[in-house]
Amino acid sequence: MILIDNISKKFGTLTALDQVTLELKGGKSYALIGPNGSGKTTLIKSILGLVVPTSGNILFDEESILNDWKYRDKIGYMPQIGRYPENMRVGQLFEMMKHIRQDKPKFDEELLDAFKLYKIFDKRMHALSGGTRQKVSAALAFLFHAPVLILDEPTAGLDPVSVEILKEKIVHEKQMGKLLMITSHILNDLDEIATEMVYMFEGRIQYSNTIELLKAETKETKLNKAIATLIRQRELLQSVTE
Amino acid sequence: MTRIIKYVFYDILRTRFILFYTAFLMVCTFAFFQIDGDFGKVVLSLMNIVLMAVPLVSVVFTTIHFFNSYEFIELMLAQPVNRRAVFLSEYLAVASSLCLAFVVGVGFPFVLYGAWQPISSLMITGIFLTLVFVSLAFFASVLTRDKAKAIGIALLFWFYFSLIYDGLLLWVIYSFSDYPLEKLTLTLIAFNPIDLARIIMLLQLDISALMGYTGAFYKNFFGSNLGILFSLSLLIIWVLWPILFALRIFNRKDL
Numbered sequence: 284m285i286l287i288d289n290i291s292k293k294f295g296t297l298t299a300l301d302q303v304t305l306e307l308k309g310g311k312s313y314a315l316i317g318p319n320g321s322g323k324t325t326l327i328k329s330i331l332g333l334v335v336p337t338s339g340n341i342l343f344d345e346e347s348i349l350n351d352w353k354y355r356d357k358i359g360y361m362p363q364i365g366r367y368p369e370n371m372r373v374g375q376l377f378e379m380m381k382h383i384r385q386d387k388p389k390f391d392e393e394l395l396d397a398f399k400l401y402k403i404f405d406k407r408m409h410a411l412s413g414g415t416r417q418k419v420s421a422a423l424a425f426l427f428h429a430p431v432l433i434l435d436e437p438t439a440g441l442d443p444v445s446v447e448i449l450k451e452k453i454v455h456e457k458q459m460g461k462l463l464m465i466t467s468h469i470l471n472d473l474d475e476i477a478t479e480m481v482y483m484f485e486g487r488i489q490y491s492n493t494i495e496l497l498k499a500e501t502k503e504t505k506l507n508k509a510i511a512t513l514i515r516q517r518e519l520l521q522s523v524t525e
Numbered sequence: 526m527t528r529i530i531k532y533v534f535y536d537i538l539r540t541r542f543i544l545f546y547t548a549f550l551m552v553c554t555f556a557f558f559q560i561d562g563d564f565g566k567v568v569l570s571l572m573n574i575v576l577m578a579v580p581l582v583s584v585v586f587t588t589i590h591f592f593n594s595y596e597f598i599e600l601m602l603a604q605p606v607n608r609r610a611v612f613l614s615e616y617l618a619v620a621s622s623l624c625l626a627f628v629v630g631v632g633f634p635f636v637l638y639g640a641w642q643p644i645s646s647l648m649i650t651g652i653f654l655t656l657v658f659v660s661l662a663f664f665a666s667v668l669t670r671d672k673a674k675a676i677g678i679a680l681l682f683w684f685y686f687s688l689i690y691d692g693l694l695l696w697v698i699y700s701f702s703d704y705p706l707e708k709l710t711l712t713l714i715a716f717n718p719i720d721l722a723r724i725i726m727l728l729q730l731d732i733s734a735l736m737g738y739t740g741a742f743y744k745n746f747f748g749s750n751l752g753i754l755f756s757l758s759l760l761i762i763w764v765l766w767p768i769l770f771a772l773r774i775f776n777r778k779d780l
Contacts, residue, residue, distance in 0.1 A: 294779075328779075328780070331602075331603050332602070332608075333599070333602055333603060333779070333780045334779045334780070335777050335778075335779060352605060352606060352607045352608065353605055354605075355603065355604060355605040355606075356605035358603075360603045362603070366595075366596040366599055366600070367596055367597075367600060368536065368594070368596050368597045368600070369596065370536075370539065379532055380604070382528055383528055383529070383601070383604055383606065384604060384605060385528075
C-alpha cells in the first residue's frame with residue numbers, strides 16, 4: 284500500500300534518513316522502533332508529506348506522493364506532540380476538522396465518547412494538559428475512518444485507563460484490516476498491537492520482519508527482551524567486524 | 526480553499542488588531558479633516574501616513590500572524606489539503622483583511638465629508654502598498670523558522686524601501702550630478718514600491734513639481750496617464766514576485 288523507495292533526508296549536515304527502503308502492506312500493523320533521534324518521526328513525516336525527502340520517492344497505492352495531497356484522505360495521523368491553534372476551543376477544533384474533511388458521511392466518534400471529550404468542548408486548547416491533548420490527537424486520528432493509521436507515540440503521557448481504551452481501539456481497528464504504523468518506546472504496548480517490526484538506528488532500517496520471527500530468532504518470548512537481544516547481537520557483530 | 530480562508534479570517538478577527546488598525550486610520554483621517562478643510566491638503570498629509578505606516582503595519586502584522594498560525598498550518602498540512610491552497614488562503618485572508626481595514630478606515634471619513642474625487646489614488650496606492658508588503662512579509666516568513674529573525678527581515682524590507690533606498694538614490698544623483706541621470710533614476714525608482722506609490726499619488730494630484738527633479742522628469746517623460754499605468758504595472762510585479770517565490774519555498778519546506 285505504501286512503498287518507501289530509497290529515500291534520504293538531510294537537515295543541513297545531519298542525515299536523518301539514509302537510503303530507507305520499506306514496504307508497508309495493507310492489513311498489517313507495523314511497530315517502528317529505535318532510539319531517540321533515529322529518524323522514526325522524520326520517516327513518518329515524510330510519508331505525510333510534512334517533510335520533503337532530499338532524494339528518493341514514496342508511493343501510496345502506486346502513485347508518487349511528492350506533488351500529491353489527496354492521498355492524505357486515507358491517512359489518520361496522531362502526532363507525537365500535538366500542536367493545535369492555541370486559542371481554539373476543543374469543540375471548535377473538532378468542528379473545523381470535520382468541516383475541512385467534510386466529504387466523509389459518518390465520523391468515528393468512539394474515542395470522543397470513551398475519553399469523555401465532550402465535557403471539555405468549551406475549553407481552549409492552551410488550557411489542556413499534555414495527556415488531554417494526546418486524547419484530542421487520538422480522537423482526531425480515528426475520526427475519519429481512514430484505512431491507514433499512523434500513530435507516533437500514541438500512549439506517551441496517557442493515564443493507565445486511557446492507555447487501555449486507546450489500545451482496545453487500536454486492536455479493534457487492526458481487526459478491521461487497517462494498515463497501522465505505530466512508534467513507541469513502551470514495547471509491552473506494541474507486543475499486543477503489532478505483528479511486524481521495523482527497527483531503525485541512525486537513519487537506517489536495521490531490521491524489518493515479523494515479530495514472531497524475531498522472537499524465534501532471539502529465542503525470547505517477550506518483545507522487549509527480544510529487541511534487547513537483537514541490539515546486543517548487532518553490537519557484538521559490529522565490534523567483531525571492527 | 527474557501528473553508529480554510531474562513532478559519533484564517535476567523536482567527537484574524539479574533540485578535541482585534543485589524544479593528545484597532547481601522548480605528549487608527551479613521552482617527553488620523555478625521556484629524557486631518559479637522560485641521561484643514563482643503564481636501565487636497567488632507568490627501569497630501571494622509572499620503573505620508575500611507576507611505577510610512579501602511580507598509581510597516583502590513584509587514585509586522587503579517588509576520589506575527591504567520592508565525593502564530595504555524596500550528597494551524599501544520600495541522601492542515603497533515604490533512605488532505607493542498608499546500609498551495611493553505612498558503613494562498615493565508616495570503617488572501619491577511620491581505621484582504623488589511624486592505625479592507627485601510628479602505629474602511631480612510632474611505633469612511635472621506636465619504637462622510639463628501640470628498641469622492643481625490644480619494645481614488647489614495648485608495649489604489651494604499652491597497653497596492655498593503656499587497657506588496659504582505660507579499661514581502663510572507664517571503665520573509667518562509668525564509669526562516671525563527672519568528673524574531675523573520676520579523677527582523679521583514680522590518681529590514683520596510684526600512685530599506687522607506688528610508689535607505691531614497692538615501693542611496695540621492696547619493697547616486699548627487700555624486701554623479703555631472704552626468705545625465707534621468708533614465709537611470711527612472712530605472713532605479715522601479716526597484717522601490719514605495720517610490721512607485723508616491724509617484725502615482727503625485728502624478729494624480731498634479732503636484733509632481735513638488736517632488737523635484739525626478740518627479741518633474743517622470744511627468745515629462747510619461748505624461749500623467751502613461752506614468753500611472755507604468756507604475757501600476759510595476760507595482761503588480763512587486764506584489765507577485767515575493768509571493769510566488771514564497772510559495773515555491775513553502776512547497777518544499779519541512780514542518
